[in-house]
Amino acid sequence: MTAVIEISGLCKTFHSLFREEKTALDGFDMYVEKGQVHGFLGPNGSGKTTTLRTLLGLLRPDEGEMRILDTPSARFGDVAHRVGAIVESPAFFTPFSGRKTLQLLATAGGLPRGRVDEALTTVGLRDRADEPVKVYSLGMRQRLAVASALLKQPELLILDEPANGLDPSGIHAMRTLMSDLAAQGVTVLLSSHLLSEIEQVCDSVTIIDRGRRVAHGPVSVVLAGHDTGEHLVRVADTEQAAQLLRAAGATVRTADGALFVAGVSGPAAISEALGRAGLWLTELTPLTPDLESVFLDLTGTRPVPDAPPQVAVPTRRRPPTDNFIDLDVRSEEQA
Amino acid sequence: MNLVRAEVSRLLSRRFTHVMVIGLLAVFGITAATTLASSARPGGEAWASAERTAAERRASLIEFKANCEAAFRQDREAAEDAFTGGCDAAGDPADVQAWHYLEDAFVFEQEIRGLTVFLAVYLSFFAFVIAASFIGAEMSSGGITNLLLWRPQRSSILGAKLAALTGCVALFSTLFTVLYVGVFYLIAYTSGWTGDVDAAFWVELAGLSGRGIALSAAAAACAFALATLARHTAAALGIAVGYFLVWEAGARIVFEIGGMLPYDPYFLSSYLSAFVTGDLKYWSGLDGSGDLVITRLSGGMVLAGLTAALIAAAFANFRRRDLT
Known part of the structure; x- marks a missing residue:
């Protein structure tokens, strides 16, 4: 597959006279293939927006290499007409109407005026286009931002938190839009906190x-990498059931009146072992991980009872380590 | 070119621009109406009174010159002390015209220079505020980031904004100056007196107006640069207000109290004044032995140098800045 975005060893530290320096990116890598809808996940302050801003030339990297549409990011201007992007909260001059905002961008980009109406219709703002942006809700501003990214009919669409502030129908519309764009061959890089959305829409994912x-890697592979093969088992006599399953070679732990069974070939083995002893199952559920649980585990943000999770403090650069989880199968396939 | 067109459209669509233009027109309208109301076409009596005053003035000048020449013949040293400007310092009696003494009439030839200098100052203030707001709002709202996602060419973006701004300010200042001078000429023509407005007068007035327009365009460029560097409209306005309060007013008082004369060369306003109104003689020595002058040329060079330095700093900073 052709790479649309390639980032390797990207470092960015923010310096300030009056505050401690903050390392936002510490040797970050990312690879997005053509035609993918690629999810970009990370906790608050993990470096997602800094990555996108650096990729789009708004920040100067300290180290690292970036290529976008097969062009070094230093020459992003050569391919900017093929890239639509919104970064963080959409910022508009609020006294202007939505239509005026897009018309100015279209004029600056030498695009026909007709594109403005098309983009407004696509994001559902056609009937509110002549109202000043200051009366728009957050969700409407988000739609306008997406419209501005779509004006160019881009090959690559980079969206930072596009669902921010959208109502359920807006989120649904956004999801449909992503799918439609992907079907048309547009590559989409989607940064979001809505893990269920990412799981539904994205082909692959990078977690920072x-x-x-x-x-990083295809969503299914990332999830499979965290599949412990455990099954939730509920049965009347948990103690006897645990003994039987351990005797059959399984690993069993007990919690909340249920058994968590691992190390078996599948649910049928559990059912058979217990059924032969006359113990009848009331519940047997394979515990497959979802993206949220994987995300919480990898980023160490899983809530702890009575301890509200805190936003991580940016630190100085850390020495390189090898202890990250590489679930990418692309390199093996390519090799 | 598309960028400049977009920026011109952005500037002309801003409500703040509309409000400022309406304010400018309102102030002009009030000034013109007041002038019109207080001016009357001179009748026979007014002319007779003016002729009498002019004749008295001519006689006074002739007498002054005669006394002066007599004093020089008697005691040259004492006369040099008494008549430091010479015997022609008070003016030539032949230049005294009756219309100089028309009391209730607006006399265009006499008034328009001062009014044009006032216009230059007012247009410069207007341009400064419009320019600071134009780029400051873009910087603080993040609008410029949106534009850079479209055209990731920072110098081109900033250059297009500057070109659109200074071009519009210069064009508006020119049109407004023509309107301003034209209305006052019309008032003088219909309800006052135009005076001797020959070709030389118009050339001089055109020069003065041109320098006023240049000052307003430079004010816009400086405000643009300051707001770009400081990233906010308010910061640019604060720098300007701070400069005038702390340095132009505060330091001037300190220099005055401390007897540190002459201090005029340390103030930007001296150079701006020299550029617009002509050479500024600011010191003749405690014994009047020699004139120190800020020339129009040096005033213009200081203005151009300051503008160029601020613009260069703004572009250099914007090219390298992280846009967070």
Whole structure:
């Protein structure tokens, strides 16, 4: 597959006279293939927006290489007409109407005026286009931002938190839009906190934590990499059931009146072992991980009872380590 | 070119621009109406009174010159002390015209220079505020980031904004100056007196107006640069207000109290004044032995140098800045 975005060893530290320096990116890597809808996940302050801003030339990297549409990012201007992007909260001059905002961009980009109406219709703002942006809700501003990214009919669409502030129908519309764009061959890089959305829409994913990539690859592979093969088992006599399953070679732990069974070939083996002893199952559920649980584990943000999770403090650059989880199968396939 | 077109459209669509233009027109309208109301076409009586005053003035000048020449013949040293400007310092009696003494009439030839200098100052203030707001709002709202995602060419973006701004300010200042001078000429023509407005007068007035327009365009460029460097409209306005309060007003008082004369060369306003109104003689020595002058040329060079330095700093900073 052709790479649309390639980032390797990206480092960015923010310096300030009056504050401690903050390392936002610490050797970050990312690879997005053509035609993918690629999810970009990370906790608050993990470096997602810094990555996108650096990729789009708004920030100057300290180290690292970046290529976008097969062009070094230093020459992003050569391919900017093929890239639509929104970064972080959409910022508009609020006294202007939505239509005026897009018309100015279209004029600056030498695009026909007709594109403005098409983009407004696509994001559902056609009937509110002549109202000043200051009366728009957050969700409407988000739609306008997406419209501005779509004006160019881009080959690559980079969206930072596009669902921010959208109502359920807006989120649904956004998801449909992503799918439609992907079907048309547009590559989409989607940064979001809505893990269920990412799981539904994205083909592949990169997870970033404290400026480093901690997982990447196709969504199914990332999830499979965290599948412990455990099954939730509920049965009347848990003690006898545990003994039987351990005798059959399984690993069993007990919690909340249920058994968590691992090390078996599948649910049928559990059912058979217990059924032969006359113990009848009331529940047997394979515990497959979802993206949220993987994300919480990888980023260390899983809530702890009575301890509200805190946003991580950016740190100085850490020495390189090998202890991140690489679930990418692309390199093996390519090799 | 598309960028410049977009920026011109952005500038002309801003409500702040509309409000400032309406404010400018309102102030002009009030000034013109007041002038019109207080001016009357001179009748026979007014002319007779003016002729009498002019004749008295001519006689006074002739007498002054005669006394002066007599004093020089008697005691040259004492006369040099008494008549430091010479015997022609008070003016030539032949230049005294009756219309100089028309009391209730607006006399265009006499008034328009001062009014044009006032216009230059007012247009410069107007341009400064418009320019600071134009780029400051873009910087603080993040609008410029959106534009850079479209055209990731920072110098081109900033250059297009500057070109659109200074071009519009210069064009508006020119049109407004023509309107301003034209209305006052019309008032003088219909309800006052135009005076001797020959070709030389118009050339001089055109020069003065041109320098006023140049000052307003330079004010816009400086405000643009300051707001770009400081990233906010308010910061640019604060720098300007701070400069005038702390240095132009505060330091001037300190220099005055401390007897540190002459201090005029340390103030930007001296150079701006020299550029617009002509050479500024600011010191003749405690014994009047020699004139120190800020020339129009040096005033213009200081203005151009300051503008160029601020613009260069703004572009250099914007090219390298992280846009967070």
